Amino acid sequence: MKLHNYFRSGTSHRLRIALNLKGLEADYVAVDLRNEHHLQAEFRALNPQALVPALEADGRVLIQSPAIIEWLEERFPSPPLLPADPLARAHVRALAAIVGCDIHPLNNKRVLDKLRKDFAADTAVINEWCGTWISAGFDAIEAMLAADKRRGDFCFGDKPTLADVYLVPQVESSRRFKVDLGRWPLIAAVDAACSQLEAFRRAAPANQPDAG
Structure with a gap:
């Protein structure tokens, strides 16, 4: 997996926590929002919305942290981030x-x-x-x-x-x-x-x- 993110982004931060709780490693790719790297064509090709984070996994690019974390929960169910009830x-x-x-x-x-x-x-x-x-x-x-x-x-x-x-x-x-x-x-x-x-x-x- 490859994680495109920014250190101070709250959405990136929450995804890093989720990955760590699942015991998963992802290559860290910095997208510097201060220098508007997220608006450049190279990153827009990954995420047309030009927002972080984006996660490359299983041959796809996943965007939107709620969707990515839901995918993690389904793809790697243990340990769970949601209770059973x-x-x-x-x-x-x-x-x-x-x-x-x-x-x-x-x-x-x-x-x-x-x-x-x-x-x-x-x-x-x-x-x-x-x-x-x-x-x-x-x-x-x-x-x-x-x-x-x-x-x-x-x-x-x-x-x-x-x-x-x-x-x-x-x-x-x-x-x-x-x-x-x-x-x-x-x-x-x-x-x-x-x-x-x-x-x-x-x-x-x-x-x-x-x-x-």
Whole structure:
């Protein structure tokens, strides 16, 4: 497998975590978003949407991190990222979707670039924008974690699931946008538990070859 990704991309980060939890290795191909490498013809030939990540596997190019992670779960089912019970699976998917559908898209680089270029948004405005959507989503996640009395150290149960795969990169991004995480102690505790696992440490932006 060959992973085309960017060290600080939240979608790339979540895919790296998923690969690591599955015990899978992929050749790391850096796509520097700062220099707009993703917009060049060579990368567009791989992914017409010109977004990271893209995963070359089984003779195909897979795009969109949710689709890639679902493929990983089906192609390499052990260890699972989703619980066996259908209701529990729906719960874990909902936690992941709060990040993947309702927080991350509004904090995406192309959205922030649009705000900077066309609406003259400075760093303070960008941080406020990101903080608004992060806070709304994290308030919901914190409430869901608090309501789950059977929860262990992670978002669900005693092992990391898809929910943790999505949450940890968003926590990392939140720090970059100067969001005070103190109001969400359960999210902070999940992030701390994940940080003890090698799969999460290896996937962290600071530990990627293109970091800097």
